[in-house]
Amino acid sequence: MNVKTEGTKLIIERIFSVSQERLFKAFTTSSELEAWWGPKGWKTTNKRFEFETGGHWHYCMKCEDKSQGDFYGMESWGLAKFKDIHTPERFLYEDQFSDEEGNVNSDLPGMDIEVAFLPVDGGTKLVTTTFFDSVESLEKVSEMGMVEGTASQYERLEEYLK
Secondary structure (H helix, E strand, C coil), X not given: CEEEEECCEEEEEEEECCCHHHXXXXXXXXXXXXXXXXXXXXXXXXXXECCCCCCEEEEEEEECCHHHHHHCCCEEEEEEEEEEEECCCEEEEEEEEECCCCCECCCCCCEEEEEEEEXXXXXXXXXXXXXXXXXXXXXXXXXXXXHHHHHHHXXXXXXXXX
16 A cells, blocks of 8 residues: 655555456445445444435444454544546545534544546556645544554455455
């Protein structure tokens, strides 16, 4: 996995040995997302999933791994709005921390995330570009473990795709 920052952007790249269409489907089908989304030891449940421009994705990640100590039992809710979709090349969504009712947590930074699926020899390069409103917001989310969580999540995706 390659990670880099450019100003207020966090860019994460990884190659998966599946077709562009297969990888896109894993990201855009509710039941598939629930099977692998989130770091290891966490289970994702989609309360709402409307993969269409203007549609919403309201989800909860819950830690079910007792070995993760204080994180065990913790819930992390998110609310996303799909802004632009180009099947199977890419999609863009706005993602914000929320509560169970979908109320946005304004104490934590929101972000726009573009997910691109680029065909390469032997598979597909996944490129996620996360746009923050400031370097401070990027740093805050990074300190919360976003890169480590994404690395763990992509390991789960790799296992799921096998």
